[in-house]
Amino acid sequence: MDTTQLLKGVLDLAVLAVLDDEDGYGYDVVRRLRAAGLDDVADASVYGTLRRLFAAGHLTSYVVPSVEGPHRKYYGLNASGRAELDAAAKTWSGFADTMAALLAARKEVAA
């Protein structure tokens, strides 16, 4: 099974969740997601997601110069973002529950 396909639609949620914890910039969000267990997220995906969420009006953005490299573009949740996070989390939970029920109903091959 391809884990990158599982990310479809969920990466938004993951990024929102990470940013709700604390503002962050792309490179850092990638690290946090990896640390959280999403080992194989590609950086391009995260940057793209951030831009998409920003364009959708869910994020605020501000640039902070760095002493150890190029500037960092920080992103943070605004009200719309928090609402979106809430809604997405709810949708996800419902979906996950449905899948869990579907899997529980199958013959117990690997008990």
Added chain:
Amino acid sequence: MDTTQLLKGVLDLAVLAVLDDEDGYGYDVVRRLRAAGLDDVADASVYGTLRRLFAAGHLTSYVVPSVEGPHRKYYGLNASGRAELDAAAKTWSGFADTMAALLAARKEVAA
């Protein structure tokens, strides 16, 4: 949040799970998935998934004529399919757990 995106990569798993329960044909699998809570799966997606899984060697197939409509193309899991189901279920569980942890870590806005 778009539920159709959540299905990406998971539809295989859902179809495998449904077929593990009992052999079925496309039209029927759609109904079973809908009944299981996956309300908005499109039939074309299920047919496509079945063909893909069959092409991948995970399914057996046999045609059964029907007295109340066109023939039905039944699909069933073979050993490879069951192995795939097992692996996919495991992958999914791990992924779902990771997401759950990520969501649990966020500030409790909607306790």
Added chain:
DNA sequence: CCCACTAGTGCGCAGTGCGCAGTACCGTCC
């Protein structure tokens, strides 16, 4: 000087679910 790490952007591709149209078989209703 070249390389590695940090940080971001852009382009085009790939997988997969969906919409929609079409085919075909059956029973019913007018």
Added chain:
DNA sequence: GGACGGTACTGCGCACTGCGCACTAGTGGG
């Protein structure tokens, strides 16, 4: 007996989104 609706499957092209890869650019080290 022809139109219609439910059953059942196929095919085509589109949309979304994650990924690979190349590129820019700043910093510090061998």
